[in-house]
Amino acid sequence: MRSLKRIGRKIKTMNSNGTVLKIAVQKSGRLKDDSLLLLKEASIEISNGNNQLKSKSSNFPVEIYFLRDDDIPEYVADQVADIGIVGENIFLEKGKKNALVKRLGFARCRLAIAVPRNTKYTSIKDLNGKQVATSYPVLLQNYLSQNQVSANVHVISGSVEIAPSIGLADAVCDLVSSGSTLLHNGLVEVETILQSEAVLIKNCNLSEEKNLILNQLIFRVDAVLKAKRSKYILLNIPNVAIDKITSIIPGMTSPTIMPLCREGWSSLHSVVDEDDFWNRIDQLKELGAEGILVIPIEKMIP
Ligand code: PRT
Ligand code: ZN
Numbered sequence: 001m002r003s004l005k006r007i008g009r010k011i012k013t014m015n016s017n018g019t020v021l022k023i024a025v026q027k028s029g030r031l032k033d034d035s036l037l038l039l040k041e042a043s044i045e046i047s048n049g050n051n052q053l054k055s056k057s058s059n060f061p062v063e064i065y066f067l068r069d070d071d072i073p074e075y076v077a078d079q080v081a082d083i084g085i086v087g088e089n090i091f092l093e094k095g096k097k098n099a100l101v102k103r104l105g106f107a108r109c110r111l112a113i114a115v116p117r118n119t120k121y122t123s124i125k126d127l128n129g130k131q132v133a134t135s136y137p138v139l140l141q142n143y144l145s146q147n148q149v150s151a152n153v154h155v156i157s158g159s160v161e162i163a164p165s166i167g168l169a170d171a172v173c174d175l176v177s178s179g180s181t182l183l184h185n186g187l188v189e190v191e192t193i194l195q196s197e198a199v200l201i202k203n204c205n206l207s208e209e210k211n212l213i214l215n216q217l218i219f220r221v222d223a224v225l226k227a228k229r230s231k232y233i234l235l236n237i238p239n240v241a242i243d244k245i246t247s248i249i250p251g252m253t254s255p256t257i258m259p260l261c262r263e264g265w266s267s268l269h270s271v272v273d274e275d276d277f278w279n280r281i282d283q284l285k286e287l288g289a290e291g292i293l294v295i296p297i298e299k300m301i302p
Pocket of ligand 1 (some may be wrong): 026028029030031067068069070086087088089090107108111174175177178180181182188196197198252274
């Protein structure tokens with residue numbers, strides 16, 4: 001691994017030159033709180049007063065710019081900001097020459113086509129010659145073209161879901177998370193164009209100094225995201241099952257095993273992935289594990 005100490009020393013030197021990485025974050029809306037929380041969990045302190053446009057971290061060489069999410073890709077492309085946190089939907093729709101650095105696991109949603117409940121819909125071909133309202137004309141048009149469908153795309157900036165009921169469109173293409181907005185407007189989802197979540201994007205021409213700061217930021221973000229996906233687990237196991245249980249929950253390197261006062265039993269500590277957590281717990285119980293404790297992890301550094 002490239003020496004983090006060396007990177008840290010280099011950043012300190014650069015910091016004395018005043019190099020800071022400029023991060024664009026949504027000013028208000030669905031992405032803002034989780035974006036700032038992620039930075040906080042990465043131990044980056046930021047003061048965020050009301051109506052503040054810019055804020056400098058007191059303990060890491062970054063400056064935060066609070067902007068509308070739609071503008072972030074352009075500001076990053078123009079190097080007003082060096083990196084930004086936006087929905088993948090906006091990153092792809094805006095089509096700027098930025099790079100996707102990392103998926104961040106929050107603000108999950110999908111871009112979907114929906115039609116009125118009473119519409120007979122069998123396939124995307126049914127949209128030939130129809131009007132589709134959306135705030136995502138680029139992504140919609142790409143999808144229609146890929147499917148050789150020729151529809152009229154109506155660009156609307158908000159409340160897309162009411163377009164069919166006021167006679168403005170036959171279908172909509174909008175973001176969906178719980179699906180309740182579509183339901184309330186008598187629409188049903190028929191096509192998924194994109195699965196989206198918040199992403200970290202960067203300008204492709206960052207200086208070496210800025211890339212070094214970015215690498216350290218990514219290192220911290222990785223530790224936070226990995227910890228969120230994992231749980232620390234403590235359990236009592238019969239010694240005869242140690243080998244089998246170790247193969248089920250191998251942990252980061254290998255589990256810690258300590259003898260219990262109870263003859264023939266040990267305590268085992270390990271780390272499990274959130275995704276297949278319950279499946280593994282069932283297997284552990286079948287092998288005789290008892291007294292299972294599960295603890296959240298704050299940071300995980302391999
Ligand atoms: O003011 P600014 O331009 O910065 O913000 P905005 O109002 O354009 O965006 P905002 O805050 O609403 O959303 C920011 C990002 O959050 C989006 O670009 C997506 O990446 C992500 N996201 C996640 C969502 C949703 N979920 C979502 N459900 N963005 C919008 N919605 C809307 C959707 O447009 C529809 O109106 O919520 C409604 C559907 O929600 P459900 O739960 O009823 O399905
Ligand atoms: Zn927006």
